[in-house]
Amino acid sequence: DAGVIQSPRHEVTEMGQEVTLRCKPISGHNSLFWYRQTMMRGLELLIYFNNNVPIDDSGMPEDRFSAKMPNASFSTLKIQPSEPRDSAVYFCASRPSGISSFYNEQFFGPGTRLTVL
Amino acid sequence: RKEVEQDPGPFNVPEGATVAFNCTYSNSASQSFFWYRQDCRKEPKLLMSVYSSGNEDGRFTAQLNRASQYISLLIRDSKLSDSATYLCVVITNNNDMRFGAGTRLTVKP
Numbered sequence: 192d193a194g195v196i197q198s199p200r201h202e203v204t205e206m207g208q209e210v211t212l213r214c215k216p217i218s219g220h221n222s223l224f225w226y227r228q229t230m231m232r233g234l235e236l237l238i239y240f241n242n243n244v245p246i247d248d249s250g251m252p253e254d255r256f257s258a259k260m261p262n263a264s265f266s267t268l269k270i271q272p273s274e275p276r277d278s279a280v281y282f283c284a285s286r287p288s289g290i291s292s293f294y295n296e297q298f299f300g301p302g303t304r305l306t307v308l
Numbered sequence: 309r310k311e312v313e314q315d316p317g318p319f320n321v322p323e324g325a326t327v328a329f330n331c332t333y334s335n336s337a338s339q340s341f342f343w344y345r346q347d348c349r350k351e352p353k354l355l356m357s358v359y360s361s362g363n364e365d366g367r368f369t370a371q372l373n374r375a376s377q378y379i380s381l382l383i384r385d386s387k388l389s390d391s392a393t394y395l396c397v398v399i400t401n402n403n404d405m406r407f408g409a410g411t412r413l414t415v416k417p
Contacts, residue, residue, distance in 0.1 A: 224405070233409030
């Protein structure tokens with residue numbers, strides 16, 4: 192298995208532009224998570240999906256952020272318009288969920304390093 | 309109070325030293341516990357699960373104290389390759405996975 196796949200790996204954009212980050216979870220994993228990591232704030236959970244349905248989006252910083260999961264193998268995180276303070280590494284992760292899911296490992300993608308100038 | 313709290317460090321230790329990290333959690337009904345490791349500019353990866361009775365994996369020992377709501381990670385005979393950030397992870401009774409901010413370890417020759 193290729194693991195969690197994220198694209199792009201690096202993105203440099205100018206303030207005000209739209210940014211779309213993409214994620215392909217591990218096949219068979221039905222929980223998908225989007226995180227943001229900065230030096231100041233550490234790893235923050237933005238939103239997670241279970242069976243393609245958003246369960247908890249309380250971590251989404253503001254209306255400029257939106258996430259979708261149109262099917263089990265694809266999710267996007269969009270920032271529109273982007274601001275310099277959005278510069279961070281954005282990780283996607285997936286995890287199987289089920290009866291014994293409390294003990295299931297979560298697998299992270301390699302991350303997208305976003306710089307907003 | 310944060311759900312999962314860790315000392316951010318950094319911990320700077322010489323090779324061969326023993327080092328311990330603690331992590332506290334606020335939800336007393338939390339179900340399971342893990343330590344993840346994150347290398348510089350890489351994604352977090354599972355290091356080990358933490359079982360109620362404590363568990364060991366080579367030079368690494370994890371302990372859980374439910375009464376005091378903390379978990380610990382002990383690294384013996386530390387190696388240069390142990391330099392990383394160690395993230396404490398707690399899964400709550402709602403099956404929410406909560407990460408601590410991480411403790412940075414640097415092992416020096």
